[in-house]
Amino acid sequence: MEKNQEFTVTIEDMNEDGAGVGKLDGYIWFIKDTVIGDVVRAKAMKMKKSYGFARLMEVLEPSAGRVEPPCPVSRQCGGCQLQAMSYEEQLRFKENKVLNNLMRIGKFKRDEIKMLPIMGMENPWRYRNKAQFPFGRNKDGEIIAGFYAGRTHDIIGNDDCLLGVEENQEILGIIKGFMKENGLEPYDENAHKGLVRHVLIRKGFKTGELMVCLVVNGRTLGGRLEDGLRDSRADSLADNSADRLAGCLVEKLCQVKGMTSISYSVNMEKTNVIMGKEVVNLYGPGYITDYIGDVQYQISPLSFYQVNPVQTEKLYGTALEYADLSGNETVWDLYCGIGTISLFLAQKAKKVYGVEIIPQAIEDARRNAALNGMDNVEFFVGKAEEVLPEQYEKNQIHADVIVVDPPRKGCDTVCLDTILKMRPEKVVYVSCDSATLARDLRYLADGGYVVGKVRGCDMFPGTVHTECIVELCRK
Structure with a gap:
C-alpha cells in the first residue's frame, strides 16, 4: 500500500478518539468519520509499520448505526466525533x-x-451551559467565530453549535457586529496581534441567567495604546474610548433576554490558554447563579462548573x-x-x-x-x-x-x-x-x-x- 492509494475496508471497531478501525491483510487502518459496521472507500494518508491513517472518501455500505449528522460542519469541526453514530450506538460505544x-x-x-x-x-442536544468561541477571519476577510478543526487552530465558522444554547447565536451576532462597527480586530495568534481572542458564554439552565466574558489581547476593551505617545492626554483619550466602547457593548448585549453578567478577561500572553488571570466587570454582579438539585451555586467567569x-x-x-x-x-x-x-x-x-x-x-x-x-x-x-x-x-x-x-x-x-x-x-x-x-x-x-x-x-x-x-x- 502506498500513500494516496485507495482501498475498501469494513470498520470493525473504534478507537479512544472516535476514529473507525478497519483491518486489511492484518494491517490496521484508522479512519475518522466512520462508524462500526460501515464498509468504506478510503485513501491512505500516513503509514507506520503496523498501522496507518486514511481519509474517508465514500461510505459504500452504511452501518445500521449510522445517521446523518444534523450539524452542517460536523466533519470539519473538532468538537464532535460521534455525530454520524445513532445515540443508542454512542451509549453502547x-x-x-x-x-x-x-x-x-x-x-x-x-x-x-x-x-x-x-x-x-x-434529548442529547443543546445541553452545554458553557461555550468558548475563538474569533478570526475567513478567506474572504469576514470576521468569524466558531471552533477549531481537529488537531489544528484553523477556525471553522459556526455561530450555532447544536450542543450549545440557542442564545449563543444571537450573542455572537452582536459581538461580530460590534467589532465591525468599531474597527476591532480579531486576534491573530501567529502574529500575536488583534484585540478580540475569544468569548466565554454561560447560561444557568434553571435560572435562565446569561454571562458573557470577552477575552481580549489588551488592557482595555478599546485596546489601550501600548506604544507611541504615553502622556496623560493619550492615556485619557484611550480610557474614554474604552469606556465608550464598553458602554456600547453592554447596551447591545443587554438586549438579550436573561443577560446578567458582562465582563472582559485580559490575556496578552502568547499562549493556548483561553482565559487571562484578570477579569474586569462591566455589568452585573460578576457571576450568574444556577442550581443542581436544591443546591444553589454562584458561577464566575473562572469557575469550574460541569457543562x-x-x-x-x-x-x-x-x-x-x-x-x-x-x-x-x-x-x-x-x-x-x-x-x-x-x-x-x-x-x-x-x-x-x-x-x-x-x-x-x-x-x-x-x-x-x-x-x-x-x-x-x-x-x-x-x-x-x-x-x-x-x-x-x-x-x-x-x-x-x-x-x-x-x-x-x-x-x-x-x-x-x-x-x-x-x-x-x-x-x-x-x-x-x-x-x-x-x-x-x-x-x-x-x-x-x-x-x-x-x-x-x-x-x-x-x-x-x-x-x-x-x-x-x-x-
Whole structure:
C-alpha cells in the first residue's frame, strides 16, 4: 500500500478518539468519520509499520448505526466525533470503552466489574451551559467565530453549535457586529496581534441567567495604546474610548433576554490558554447563579462548573447514593472545584472537607456554602496530595467516606497512598477519563478495596468523552 492509494475496508471497531478501525491483510487502518459496521472507500494518508491513517472518501455500505449528522460542519469541526453514530450506538460505544479500559488497563476480570447501564439523555442536544468561541477571519476577510478543526487552530465558522444554547447565536451576532462597527480586530495568534481572542458564554439552565466574558489581547476593551505617545492626554483619550466602547457593548448585549453578567478577561500572553488571570466587570454582579438539585451555586467567569447540568444532577445524585450517608459521617471531597459535589454531600453528611488547588475556586466554594446556609463544610486551598496527608497526620482528621473527582490525569500516588492509610469505609471515584480511572482503581484494589458498582454518565453526547462513577468498599 502506498500513500494516496485507495482501498475498501469494513470498520470493525473504534478507537479512544472516535476514529473507525478497519483491518486489511492484518494491517490496521484508522479512519475518522466512520462508524462500526460501515464498509468504506478510503485513501491512505500516513503509514507506520503496523498501522496507518486514511481519509474517508465514500461510505459504500452504511452501518445500521449510522445517521446523518444534523450539524452542517460536523466533519470539519473538532468538537464532535460521534455525530454520524445513532445515540443508542454512542451509549453502547462509551459503555464498552469504560469496560474495556477496566479490563485492559486495570486488569480486572469481567465478573469483578458490576457494570450498571450508562445514564444517557432523553434529548442529547443543546445541553452545554458553557461555550468558548475563538474569533478570526475567513478567506474572504469576514470576521468569524466558531471552533477549531481537529488537531489544528484553523477556525471553522459556526455561530450555532447544536450542543450549545440557542442564545449563543444571537450573542455572537452582536459581538461580530460590534467589532465591525468599531474597527476591532480579531486576534491573530501567529502574529500575536488583534484585540478580540475569544468569548466565554454561560447560561444557568434553571435560572435562565446569561454571562458573557470577552477575552481580549489588551488592557482595555478599546485596546489601550501600548506604544507611541504615553502622556496623560493619550492615556485619557484611550480610557474614554474604552469606556465608550464598553458602554456600547453592554447596551447591545443587554438586549438579550436573561443577560446578567458582562465582563472582559485580559490575556496578552502568547499562549493556548483561553482565559487571562484578570477579569474586569462591566455589568452585573460578576457571576450568574444556577442550581443542581436544591443546591444553589454562584458561577464566575473562572469557575469550574460541569457543562451539562441535566446529567450533572444524575451524576451527583449517584455519588450521593454510592456514599450511602446517614448523617454521622465525615467526608473528604478531593479536587472539589467550586464545591459542587461538596455541597451535594453536605446535605446528608455530618462534616465535609473540600480540597482544591485553585484559590479562586475555593473562594467560590466558601461563598456557595454560605449562600446555601451550610456550616458543616470546610475548604482547603492546595494540592490534594499535600493537604490530605497534612490534615490526616498532623491534625488527625479522619474520613468515613472519601470522594475524588480528579482531572484527566487521575489521582497522584501520594493522594492514593493517604487514602489507603486513612482507610475510609467507602471511596467514591468520579472520573472523566476511564483509562486513568482503571489505573487508580487497580492501585486501590491492591491496597485493600473492592470495586463495587460502576456506572457511566453521558455528560458529552456527540463526543467520545464520558464520565464514570465507581463505588469502592473497604475489605
